[in-house]
Each structure stands twice: as structure tokens, then as C-alpha cells.
Amino acid sequence: MSLAYLEAQGFRNIQQLGIEPSPTVNLIYGSNASGKTSLLESIYFLSHGRSFLTHKIKDVMNVHSQQMHIFSRLVNEQNRIIPAGILHDREKLLIKLNGVKINRLSELAIQLPVIALHPESHQLISGGPKQRRQFIDWGLFHVEQSYNGIWQRYQKALKQRNAALRSRQPAKTFHVWDQQIFEAAEKIDNLRRNYVKQLQLLVNQFQELVFDDKTIVIDYYRGWNRETDLPVVFEQALKTDMERGFSQAGPQRADLRFKINGLNAETAVSRGQQKSLVVLLRLLQGLLFHQATKKNSVILFDDLPAELDSQHRQKILKMMSELPAQLFITSIEKNAVDLSLWSEQKMFHVEHGMVSEKA
Ligand SMILES: Nc1ncnc2c1ncn2[C@@H]1O[C@H](COP(=O)(O)OP(=O)(O)OP(=O)(O)O)[C@@H](O)[C@H]1O
Ligand SMILES: [Mg+2]
Structure with missing residues (x-):
């Protein structure tokens, strides 16, 4: 998938945007x-229904506008054009795909797999576990058709169990949810474990491009003790679950740990190394997506020169030039990003x- 045309208005400070991006690289x-x-945020918003910087729609709407819209003509791998758009009038959100109004953002997200890299991306390592779960889930959402449904089922059952725990209902009331929880949790765990394993294989293959002779290891924690089955964990935690009013173990607590040469990437490596690691992981996520689906992703890289030193910049550009993806890179200086590795490009x-194309 790539964007053949992008239009936006009323989004942040964007006054005039109507461009025909290159399917390969855009500076x-x-x-x-x-x-x-x-x-870049407008592209991300079209795919995720939110920004990578804020969850509030009012932050991204132009302060002087009553309406914002983002529209794109997507081209899929069979060269079919798919119009996709979002319109927000400060009250409701209208999403259209292929000329038809849709209710769920996820339908749009499936069409447009977008990966973003920006100055806050290192939070994948230094921030909370939610982002790391979202990182795995992005990969599964776009590759495993069954994943979304399993996850929804799990969430629903967990919510009911937690509601029963919170309202101090007798044990038998929340036990009715346990079976559904265990079944879905096992599937989620298997899919996530397998995803991390595949990603690790790609990391082994590509790590030296960015990290010379260093070894990167991704540790997956499933959200409960790796030696104990979830029903046993639930049994052991029953008393404290009841006291606290929520279920303490399960896939909603899953996490990842990254190690560079045995050092914990969260606490023992430099910010620059964290940034390079996140770039590597996200790009490989795009590659894994391509290997599994034969589809291209859209990669947004905000402020690339500011993020990496010149040596790492060249390495990453080389890697990106070989990726099956449409790239959007931003930079303050036009000449700070060397695009000579691409035979075709747009600026x-x-x-x-106001956005205008330059020769
Ligand atoms: N909701 C909004 N309405 C109007 N303007 C906004 C809104 N949100 C942000 N802006 C403004 O839009 C302008 C562009 O911001 P943006 O972050 O896109 O700039 P940038 O080109 O990426 O700059 P930098 O090189 O500093 O990263 C800023 O002046 C910002 O204050
Ligand atoms: Mg910026």
C-alpha cells in the first residue's frame, strides 16, 4: 500500500496540502x-485515528477551524485505487473508505499500515509497557486476521471479571469469565511469543548494520509467570485480586525487555543507542509485515538528521533504501538527508x- 495522493486541511497549522508523493521516498x-x-501526523492520523503526539483530537484541529479533513488515494499492491478519508467537525468523526461510510477505524487502519519514528520514539524502550504491547500488537493486527477478534473477546471477559471483583461479588460470579479468559489469553500469548520470535530472527540478521558487532536480544514477558499456567496463577492471586478489585495477571500485563550486549536497554545504554534500536525494531517490523503479507507499509521518519549521528544516519538510510515501504522523511535542511541511494524521489x-513540491 502507498499514498498516491494526500490532502489535508484544518489539521494543526496545515493550510494547503495536496500532494502526489513518490511511492518510494519523500523528503x-x-x-x-x-x-x-x-x-507526518496527518498521515498517521488517517491510519490510527489519533496522533503519535497526543490522544486529544482537539489538539490536532486547527484552532481557527471548525472542520478538519484528511483525504488520501491509496494504491494497493494490485494497483487498485482506494479513496480513504476522515472528516471531523468538532463533534463527530466521519470515516469513509472506498466511498462508503465506515464505523470502525480499524477498517481504515487495516488498509493503511503506518509506522512512525519521531523524537519521542525512544519511549518504546524508556517509557511504560503499554507502548511495547502496542508495538507487538501492531504487528499482529496487520498480519494475523484472527488477532483483533481474540483480543476483543479477551478484553470483554476481563472487563466483566474486573467489574465483578470491584463490586465485591462472590467468587462464583467472576469465575464464569475465567474459562473465556484462559482460552483467549493462551492464544494471545502464543501469537505474541511467535511474533517476537520472528522479529528476533530478523534482528539477528540485521543488527550488525546498525550495531556493528553488538548483540540485541528481545525478552518477552507474557504477563504472568512463565513456569505457571494462568489458571494456577489466578487461583494463587484470588485473594489479592479480590482485595484490589482487579485481575493482576494476564496478557494485559505483557511486556518486552531489550538488551544490547547483555545490558538492559532501558537503564544501561545511551539515548542515542535507544534511538537507533527503536529505528531498527520499527523498520524490521515493516519488513516482517512485508514478508508475511507481501504488502508495503508507510514509514514516517520525523526529523531524521536530528535523531542520528552522520554514521548511523547513513546506515539507516541504506537499510531504508532496501525496504519495501513508502517513506516520508522530514528535515529542517534539504541537504541533510542523502537520498542518492534511491533512483526515484520527491521533495x-x-x-x-503550505506544502509545495520542489524539483
Ligand atoms: N491545533 C493547532 N492549530 C494551529 N496551529 C497549531 C496547532 N497545533 C500546532 N500548531 C502549530 O503548527 C506549527 C507547525 O508545527 P510542526 O510541529 O508541524 O512544525 P515543524 O515544521 O515540525 O517544526 P520543527 O522543525 O520545530 O519540528 C507550530 O507553529 C505549532 O505551534
Ligand atoms: Mg517537527
Whole structure:
């Protein structure tokens, strides 16, 4: 999938945006506060229904506009054009795909697999576990058709169990949810474990491109003790679950730990190494997606020159030039990103929220 046309209005400071991006690489440049990040955010928003910087829709709506819209003509791998758009009028969100109104953002997300790298991306390592679960789940959502349904079923049963725990109901009331929880939890765990394993294989293959002779290891924690089955864990935790009013163990507590040469990436490696690691992981996630589906992803890289030193920048650019993906890279300076590895490219200049293509 790639974006053949992108249009946005009323999104952050974007006043005029109507571009035909290259299916390979696009460089977006312009001075501070011109609207570069906003352009990338608009693509991310179309795919995720939210920004990578904020969860509040009112933050991304232009302060002076009553309406915002993002529209794109997507082209799939069979060269079919799929129009996709989002319109928000400060009250409701209208999502359209192929000319038809849809109710669930996930239908749009499936069509448009977007991966974002930006100055806060290192939080995948230094931030809370939720982002790491979202990282695994992105991969599964786009590859395993059954995953979304299993996850929804799990969430529903867990919510009911927690509600019963919270309202101090007798044990037999919440035990009715246990079986559904155990079945879904096992499937989620198997899918996640398998995903991390596949990603690790790619990491083994590509780590030296970015980390020379260092070894990267991804440790997966499933959300409960790895030696004990979930029913046993539930049994052991019953008393404290009842006291606390929620279920303490399960896939909702899953996490990842990354190690570089045995050192914990969260606490013992430099910020620059964390950033390089996140870039490597996200790009490989795009590659894994391609291997599993034969589809291309869209990769957004905000402020690439500011994120990596020149040596790492070159290595990452080389890796990106070989990836089956459509790339959008932003930079303040036009010449700070060397695009000579690509045979075809497009450049766009942003100024006060106006975007124009440059030769
Ligand atoms: N909701 C909004 N309405 C109007 N303007 C906004 C809104 N949100 C952000 N802006 C403004 O949009 C402008 C562009 O921001 P953006 O982050 O896209 O700039 P940028 O080109 O990425 O800059 P930098 O090089 O500093 O990263 C900023 O001046 C910002 O204050
Ligand atoms: Mg920016």
C-alpha cells in the first residue's frame, strides 16, 4: 500500500496540502514550526485515528477551524485505487473508505499500515509497557486476521471479571469469565511469543548494520509467570485480586525487555543507542509485515538528521533504501538527508503550513 495522493486541511497549522508523493521516498523540508511534523501526523492520523503526539483530537484541529479533513488515494499492491478519508467537525468523526461510510477505524487502519519514528520514539524502550504491547500488537493486527477478534473477546471477559471483583461479588460470579479468559489469553500469548520470535530472527540478521558487532536480544514477558499456567496463577492471586478489585495477571500485563550486549536497554545504554534500536525494531517490523503479507507499509521518519549521528544516519538510510515501504522523511535542511541511494524521489517544501513540491 502507498499514498498516491494526500490532502489535508484544518489539521494543526496545515493550510494547503495536496500532494502526489513518490511511492518510494519523500523528503519534506522547511524551517522550524513550518508544519513538517504536522504533515507526518496527518498521515498517521488517517491510519490510527489519533496522533503519535497526543490522544486529544482537539489538539490536532486547527484552532481557527471548525472542520478538519484528511483525504488520501491509496494504491494497493494490485494497483487498485482506494479513496480513504476522515472528516471531523468538532463533534463527530466521519470515516469513509472506498466511498462508503465506515464505523470502525480499524477498517481504515487495516488498509493503511503506518509506522512512525519521531523524537519521542525512544519511549518504546524508556517509557511504560503499554507502548511495547502496542508495538507487538501492531504487528499482529496487520498480519494475523484472527488477532483483533481474540483480543476483543479477551478484553470483554476481563472487563466483566474486573467489574465483578470491584463490586465485591462472590467468587462464583467472576469465575464464569475465567474459562473465556484462559482460552483467549493462551492464544494471545502464543501469537505474541511467535511474533517476537520472528522479529528476533530478523534482528539477528540485521543488527550488525546498525550495531556493528553488538548483540540485541528481545525478552518477552507474557504477563504472568512463565513456569505457571494462568489458571494456577489466578487461583494463587484470588485473594489479592479480590482485595484490589482487579485481575493482576494476564496478557494485559505483557511486556518486552531489550538488551544490547547483555545490558538492559532501558537503564544501561545511551539515548542515542535507544534511538537507533527503536529505528531498527520499527523498520524490521515493516519488513516482517512485508514478508508475511507481501504488502508495503508507510514509514514516517520525523526529523531524521536530528535523531542520528552522520554514521548511523547513513546506515539507516541504506537499510531504508532496501525496504519495501513508502517513506516520508522530514528535515529542517534539504541537504541533510542523502537520498542518492534511491533512483526515484520527491521533495516537498513546507512554509507556514503550505506544502509545495520542489524539483
Ligand atoms: N491545533 C493547532 N492549530 C494551529 N496551529 C497549531 C496547532 N497545533 C500546532 N500548531 C502549530 O503548527 C506549527 C507547525 O508545527 P510542526 O510541529 O508541524 O512544525 P515543524 O515544521 O515540525 O517544526 P520543527 O522543525 O520545530 O519540528 C507550530 O507553529 C505549532 O505551534
Ligand atoms: Mg517537527
